[in-house]
Amino acid sequence: MQRCLLLLICLTVTACGGGSGSGSGGTVGLSERPANSECLAFDATAEVQLTPIAASLSFNSPLLMLPHPSQPGIFYVVEQGGLIHRLDLNTETRSQLVNLATDYSLSECNECGLLGMAFDPEFGSNGFVYLSFTENTNGMTSFVARFESTDEGQSLRRDGIGNLVRSNLVQQRQPFSNHNGGHIAFGPDNLLFVGLGDGGDANDPGNRAQSLSTRLGKMLRFNPDGTPASNEVSGSVPEIYAYGLRNPWRWSFDRDTGELWAGDVGQRQFEEINRISLGGNYGWRCYEGYERTSNSCGASPSGPFIEPVHAYGRSDGISVTGGYVYRGNNMPALRGAYLFSDFGSGTLWALERQPDDSYQRRTLLETGRNVASFAQDRDGELYLVTFSGLFRIDPVNVDVELPQTLSETGCVQADAPWQPADGLIPYRPIEPFWSDGADKIRYMALPDGTRITLDESGDFQFPRGSVLVKNFTLAQRLIETRLYLHNADGSWSGYSYQWNEAGTDAELVNGGRDVDVGGQIWHYPSAGECTQCHTAAAGFTLGLETAQLNSSFTYPQTGRTANQLDTLAGIGVLSAPPTPAQRSRRLSRSTDDTAAIDARARSYLHSNCSHCHRPGGTTQSSMDLRITTPLNATGVCGEPPSNGNLGRDGARLVAPGDAANSLLHLRMVADDANRMPPISTLQVDTRGAQLVADWINQLPGCN
Known part of the structure; x- marks a missing residue:
């Protein structure tokens, strides 16, 4: 020793x-x-491996991949910015189906933009394609609109003056920029399911997920023409199929049983996997995971609530990505298991049903990637859509x-x-x-x-x-x-x-x-x-x-x-060897009192925060805390919070000259789940927090 x-x-x-x-x-x-x-x-520890597909092609924030209804090897890759690629895996080539951003003013935020796509069950005869997106119309509004293709999905039809032929089926005003849900899919009953989040901000301030008079925080079901299906949820607006959801991010139907499985993104404690049934109340904002929150529940304080099939905490991830029940043939040991992941941790898990009807989770692979979505091909094989590429999930050949x-x-x-x-x-x-x-x-x-x-x-x-x-x-x-x-x-x-x-x-x-x-x-x-x-x-x-x-x-x-x-x-x-430009960049030690305070504080934030807070990072925030980003472009200076203000009305992410009202500093010294960094540390860095406070207090402005 x-x-x-x-x-x-x-x-x-x-x-x-x-x-x-x-x-x-x-x-x-x-x-x-x-x-x-x-x-x-x-x-x-990996039980599966990721095989890159279309590796020679790059995609910008891909959120979804789905197969052509009838043509083998043809997939559509949906980018958040509005572009939809028609991808031919047989030749690893692609063409553009449409770019909605050239036709409409799509909302721009971390949870906005083009979010979902589905083909009509009768696509072969009617050519209908459904898209889900947020648009800057009377503020931010979520739309589910029907478009048409007359060439088997190679393009979308336009009218005589060049406008896309569009029929709005669902239109929902969004009170905040986060929790938009946006996934759409047709169920085994050939009806259109639409998932919407609770409308945003923290703790669902309008208790919208529990209210049966609004579509927010719900799973909705429509006829293909946009009229409400016969959901028969007592006392609700007719399109509500299930409620009590915070932000359902990717859900799917078991192709064998028809059961609807959904990932519901948690707030500060738990991520949920739910099996959604008609009329079900899944608890938010009264419950997160299996635990009662401190929020009041309005008219429904006791439910009845349906518990999640599985919930996991912050040691495993920060934002669930729902997947599929595996029904393919390449991985027999996983047949019947529900595969899902987490956008933050990238861990790929399987939920397996036990003899007592409970579910047990096991880790399949630590992917290290931002998993935005799963995809399922015509044969039931599964794929991952990540911000760093597209992958097929294959069995591992070595043990x-x-x-x-x-x-x-x-x-x-x-x-x-x-x-x-x-x-x-x-x-x-x-x-x-x-x-x-x-x-x-x-x-x-x-x-x-x-x-x-x-x-x-x-x-x-x-x-x-x-x-x-x-x-x-x-x-x-x-x-x-x-x-x-x-x-x-x-x-x-x-x-x-x-x-x-x-x-x-x-x-x-x-x-x-x-x-x-x-x-x-x-x-x-x-x-x-x-x-x-x-x-x-x-x-x-x-x-x-x-x-x-x-x-x-x-x-x-x-x-x-x-x-x-x-x-x-x-x-x-x-x-x-490093280039001259690379050699010209050098961080400062935050503890070096001889260095400029701006360089010290920005170096501290770069090292401790920017791995998540940067473009393509794993947070719901649009902050960019890399030291190479000018202060006025970081998205923090003078900016209001998008996800809670810690009880300080008027607080900003960074309020120049006022660290006491700057959430960047306040989260560093918080003694609860609001503290940053949120994982793998239990002690406040008092010296680092004081440095950031001193830096904010001496800032004259945002330039």
Whole structure:
């Protein structure tokens, strides 16, 4: 144990090299690239794999993919901005069905735009195509409109003056910009189902989901011409099929049984999977998951409410994406299971029915991707629609067992697991992520013969098989080691190992865990929590970018101090040296009192917040907290909140000169579920919060 402590103290001291670190071609910290054939991604817990489809094509915020009603291999990919692609998987080519944004003023917000598409059951004879979207008409309005195709889905018909032939079937004014739902589909009864959220803001302030006089917070059912079907929900407007929903995001019918399964997005505690039936009340805003909320319930305080089939908390994800009951043939072990995911964590799960009619969940794959939707082809095989591409879900052909102890992973010395394996390369970001006051020592491990590429923004793109290793210490005691693996299918997955009291080895943590460590509760994250922070939008790896590593570092192997970018380029780890533009970007340490407060605060927000708060990120907010984004373009300065104000009327995300009314700061110091970051940390970073408050208080304005 003494040897462990001495080593950690030594590494902590030598890892704190100073200097500007902005040189190029100077001293190299390592003599050569270490060989590594042991510390490699083992991709161990996956039961399925993702096979890219149409990999040569790119899509901008795709939200939906659905097959042509009769033509094999033809799919339609719906983009949130209004564009619908007609995709031929046989040739991996595409054409444009329509771009609604050229015809209508579509709403622009994180939960607005083109949200749904469905083909009429008689499409072969009538050519009817149904689209669901939000439009800037008398404020923001949700529409379900019917269009026509006369060429088997290659285009939509226009009239003599070039306007799309459109019949509005559903028109619903939206009071807020979030919780629009928008998914549409025809059921086995050949009737049109429409899912709408509760209208937005926090806690459903109008209790709309429980009110039977509004369509908001409901599952609706119509005849194909838009007239209400015979739903017969007592006391309701006639189109209501079920109610008590917060924001149903993707739902589907079991092609064998006809049952309707839906994912309903939670607020701060639970995400739900519901089986929707006629007349059912699913609880919101009275219940979230299985638990009673603090909200009043108006005329229906006691229901009766239908409990979800399954609910999960924030350790597993932040925004459920409903999927399908699998009825294909390629994965027999999953037949009859309901597959679903989470937009934030990207975890792919299966819900399986047990002999006692309960459901048990198991993890199939940590995809590390923002899963926006599932798709089902004519044969019942399933696909994922993500912000980083389209994928088919296939069976895994290999079975590898996850090492249960750190000493077995190949990433440490087997007989002294507190020491890194010889093939690891240490590194240190300028501005580290807050981890409840823990000190961290970091390493990267690349398969022999591979290299890192740098994208335009300077993010590191690691080869498959790479592993990132991070040791956490509290009071110089080693408590956790995390491994982050770039798997063979291109996904990333994270695992935590908890060190024993003797400091001799660490055991794999299955799921999240809270442990008292010297009087402080330390949280070991689940694999799903890892992917919530390591977002696809941020390039998966955090802290590994040129702006973070453009600094000096003292390498324990040689005792030499050198610029980290120079060293990585010098030993052949980078496929090409950083460009002058990449070298010109460098973060500041938030604790460096000699640096400008703007640079320090923006560096802190970049490191701790921007992995989620950026374009394509996993939040419902449109904030962009990357340091390269000018303040007036971040979407925070002077902006009102879109999802709750913490009880402070008139508060802004950032109110220049007034941190006390700036939600960016107030969420950092909140002592409840409103606190940011929302996962994997239990301690407020008081120093970081004070820095952000000081920065806001001295801001003269938003320019």
